[in-house]
Amino acid sequence: MAKIKVVVTDYIEPNLDWEAEQFAQMGVDFSTFQLKNAPTVELIRAIADADVVIVNMAPINEDVLKGLKRTRLIIRHGVGYDNIDVLAASRYNIVVSYMPDYCMHEVAEQAVMLIMACQRKLNQQIRLTEESRQYGKWIFKPIYPVFSLHEKTLGIIGCGRIGSLVHSMMQNFGLKCTLICDPYLAEERRRSLNSPLLSLNEVLRESDIITVHTPLGPETYHLLDEPQFNMMKPTSILINTARGGIVNLETLNDALISGRPGFAGIDVYEHEPPTKDLAILDN
Numbered sequence: 001m002a003k004i005k006v007v008v009t010d011y012i013e014p015n016l017d018w019e020a021e022q023f024a025q026m027g028v029d030f031s032t033f034q035l036k037n038a039p040t041v042e043l044i045r046a047i048a049d050a051d052v053v054i055v056n057m058a059p060i061n062e063d064v065l066k067g068l069k070r071t072r073l074i075i076r077h078g079v080g081y082d083n084i085d086v087l088a089a090s091r092y093n094i095v096v097s098y099m100p101d102y103c104m105h106e107v108a109e110q111a112v113m114l115i116m117a118c119q120r121k122l123n124q125q126i127r128l129t130e131e132s133r134q135y136g137k138w139i140f141k142p143i144y145p146v147f148s149l150h151e152k153t154l155g156i157i158g159c160g161r162i163g164s165l166v167h168s169m170m171q172n173f174g175l176k177c178t179l180i181c182d183p184y185l186a187e188e189r190r191r192s193l194n195s196p197l198l199s200l201n202e203v204l205r206e207s208d209i210i211t212v213h214t215p216l217g218p219e220t221y222h223l224l225d226e227p228q229f230n231m232m233k234p235t236s237i238l239i240n241t242a243r244g245g246i247v248n249l250e251t252l253n254d255a256l257i258s259g260r261p262g263f264a265g266i267d268v269y270e271h272e273p274p275t276k277d278l279a280i281l282d283n
């Protein structure tokens with residue numbers, strides 16, 4: 001019987017030696033590539049005769065799917081299907097799955113870290129210390145006002161695995177309340193969170209801190225754009241650790257200059273890494 005062939009298109013780990021050893025013990029033919037940004041033809045060549053494809057960020061679009069001869073399963077090594085054409089895969093009878101708990105604690109911690117960094121103006125504190133060191137005296141004025149999380153309202157847009165972890169991590173900061181926007185929230189999770197479920201506009205208007213944790217798809221592409229920024233409070237903080245395409249960074253730049261929101265903590269970009277001319281990085 002022919003060996004099962006598993007191919008990894010791209011990965012972020014330093015190496016996949018452990019995985020290679022496990023597959024070798026199982027008699028599986030296992031090969032790995034780094035084809036995240038490779039031309040389609042090269043990607044197809046690498047995975048054309050794979051039974052199982054494991055993919056991190058490489059785009060598995062219809063052109064790639066057409067080139068697969070015997071693939072029955074594509075595993076997304078991460079959360080979200082935004083780099084895989086799942087509908088087309090279904091037409092080719094290929095099952096697509098992902099790893100729901102991949103980096104979920106790390107992303108929630110990243111969101112909390114960015115909330116703290118914006119609220120306590122971490123970047124400005126570092127700059128202030130450096131400048132004060134040079135002048136030999138404290139120069140506090142540029143950093144004022146510095147805000148506290150106490151009595152603030154947190155808004156969570158998308159409260160699935162990561163959003164609800166952020167929810168629970170944030171409950172010891174003495175917040176006034178936590179608001180949730182999630183039209184598809186599972187009933188069991190809604191009951192356990194015990195926070196009001198509101199519309200997107202209500203969460204944007206009421207919250208001091210807004211953190212986004214939805215998937216990226218046609219419904220959420222640029223979910224936060226100019227009209228939504230205009231609804232936010234002047235001193236509010238916007239955090240995005242979900243997917244770059246959910247927040248329009250081009251319009252966010254102008255919004256930050258006009259003060260709504262007041263601060264942004266961005267972990268993900270529509271085009272990665274972000275280009276040099278992305279103005280928001282100058283703020």
Ligand SMILES: NC(=O)c1ccc[n+]([C@@H]2O[C@H](COP(=O)([O-])OP(=O)(O)OC[C@H]3O[C@@H](n4cnc5c(N)ncnc54)[C@H](O)[C@@H]3O)[C@@H](O)[C@H]2O)c1
Pocket residue numbers: 078079080100102103104107157158159160161162163181182183184185186213214215216219220241242243267268
């Ligand atoms: N930055 C990273 O490295 C990284 C790593 C892992 C996951 N992520 C991203 O984090 C996000 C959340 O992941 P998760 O594991 O919590 O997913 P999840 O599926 O558990 O939760 C997503 C939640 O968003 C809700 N939702 C869907 N559409 C919505 C909409 N239009 N408005 C409001 N809520 C909506 C869903 O009902 C669900 O509760 C995903 O975009 C994922 O790709 C990023």
